[in-house]
Amino acid sequence: MNPGDVDLPRTFSVAVPFLPVAASRSMNGILRDESLADVRHDQLRDADFHKMLRWYPSAWRERNSAAVVSILLDQAEALGRDRPGAGDRLALALGGIWERFVAPVRLPRGAVVALALNAAFSVFYFVFIAWGPGIEFAGTVGPFTNPSVVAGTLFVFALGFAVAGRGRTARLLSGLGIAVVVAVGILSQTFTWLGPSWSTVAIFAGFAFFAVFPPQSPRRTFWTIAALSSLVAVLTVVPIAWAGLIAYRPAILAAEIVLSAGIVAFGVRIITRLRTIGEAV
Amino acid sequence: MQTEMREPTFWVLTVLAAGRNHGYALIAGARELSDGRVQLKVATLYAALERLSGEGLVMVDGDEVVDGRLRRYFRITNAGITALTFEVNRLEMNARQARTRLQALSGVTGLGIA
Numbered sequence: 001m002n003p004g005d006v007d008l009p010r011t012f013s014v015a016v017p018f019l020p021v022a023a024s025r026s027m028n029g030i031l032r033d034e035s036l037a038d039v040r041h042d043q044l045r046d047a048d049f050h051k052m053l054r055w056y057p058s059a060w061r062e063r064n065s066a067a068v069v070s071i072l073l074d075q076a077e078a079l080g081r082d083r084p085g086a087g088d089r090l091a092l093a094l095g096g097i098w099e100r101f102v103a104p105v106r107l108p109r110g111a112v113v114a115l116a117l118n119a120a121f122s123v124f125y126f127v128f129i130a131w132g133p134g135i136e137f138a139g140t141v142g143p144f145t146n147p148s149v150v151a152g153t154l155f156v157f158a159l160g161f162a163v164a165g166r167g168r169t170a171r172l173l174s175g176l177g178i179a180v181v182v183a184v185g186i187l188s189q190t191f192t193w194l195g196p197s198w199s200t201v202a203i204f205a206g207f208a209f210f211a212v213f214p215p216q217s218p219r220r221t222f223w224t225i226a227a228l229s230s231l232v233a234v235l236t237v238v239p240i241a242w243a244g245l246i247a248y249r250p251a252i253l254a255a256e257i258v259l260s261a262g263i264v265a266f267g268v269r270i271i272t273r274l275r276t277i278g279e280a281v
Numbered sequence: 282m283q284t285e286m287r288e289p290t291f292w293v294l295t296v297l298a299a300g301r302n303h304g305y306a307l308i309a310g311a312r313e314l315s316d317g318r319v320q321l322k323v324a325t326l327y328a329a330l331e332r333l334s335g336e337g338l339v340m341v342d343g344d345e346v347v348d349g350r351l352r353r354y355f356r357i358t359n360a361g362i363t364a365l366t367f368e369v370n371r372l373e374m375n376a377r378q379a380r381t382r383l384q385a386l387s388g389v390t391g392l393g394i395a
Contacts, residue, residue, distance in 0.1 A: 067353035070305070
């Protein structure tokens with residue numbers, strides 16, 4: 001043993017997640033005579049194995065990559081290989097995609113509320129705004145006046161998956177829904193379809209974006225959902241009240257005032273509840 | 282009602298029933314105990330371990346570095362032992378039923394079924 005060398009045990013517990021293979025081996029004195037070329041080779045090999053985990057989400061990699069790469073290296077050595085096998089590469093790619101988009105994970109409560117509001121708005125939009133059987137016009141889809149029904153269906157399914165604990169699938173569907181509703185919005189404005197308007201696109205995409213990228217701060221969560229809910233309230237309550245005024249039928253007007261009050265009360269209740277949730281987070 | 286256990290889950294819990302172990306040893310153990318029939322991929326193993334940890338059937342039992350490589354140890358929990366016992370009983374009952382009928386069949390056809 002040379003002066004200054006430290007006789008470390010071969011096995012010891014660590015607090016750090018990963019030690020580079022070549023460095024720690026040299027530290028143990030096991031491979032002291034290993035040439036720099038060998039060390040470089042080991043580093044490149046380790047990097048190649050780490051690259052195989054790029055399919056996985058970053059949080060998963062932070063948690064598991066060191067332990068998983070160690071198993072892959074052990075396996076490769078046992079089989080006399082220098083590179084990961086094709087089977088392992090494929091399995092890790094599929095595993096990463098599954099982990100990224102399908103594996104069960106609970107969304108934050110704020111994101112689930114956003115998805116619920118988006119699904120509710122989707123149903124409202126299709127029943128009271130986009131429902132128009134018999135209308136023949138550019139952009140109509142079946143009984144609906146425009147194809148944003150596709151995005152709305154994705155948002156309703158996204159809520160279902162979120163409630164079932166499949167948060168990643170819910171986020172994937174929400175992301176697809178955003179792409180669809182924005183594309184339909186652009187086509188609608190370009191070819192003068194019967195909707196959706198930009199405000200409708202903003203509501204759909206806003207809630208869905210919130211579900212895909214939930215804000216980290218409770219305060220931002222509260223104000224984002226409050227702003228989107230207010231937009232929904234304005235777009236639903238005002239036309240109903242206005243229609244009642246135009247019709248000037250006291251009974252209908254009274255019913256609509258009650259309905260509008262109910263919608264506003266529901267919105268206030270949600271916002272109050274969100275504030276409670278935000279404070280609890 | 283408890284559902285049928287998937288094969289990787291069964292073998293992971295079976296290997297861990299003998300004591301705490303790390304990933305590479307779990308793969309080797311599953312291969313050995315199944316006579317080479319089950320070759321767990323690392324991706325499959327970690328998907329199973331993550332799920333089993335979430336369900337409380339196994340738990341992480343420390344990290345160790347051996348020759349510069351991180352080894353994460355897992356151990357089976359009491360809930361895991363209960364789940365494995367349930368699965369073993371289910372498999373034994375199925376096997377017993379099948380064997381009884383096969384023995385009856387061998388009596389009729391003269392087939393030699395051990």
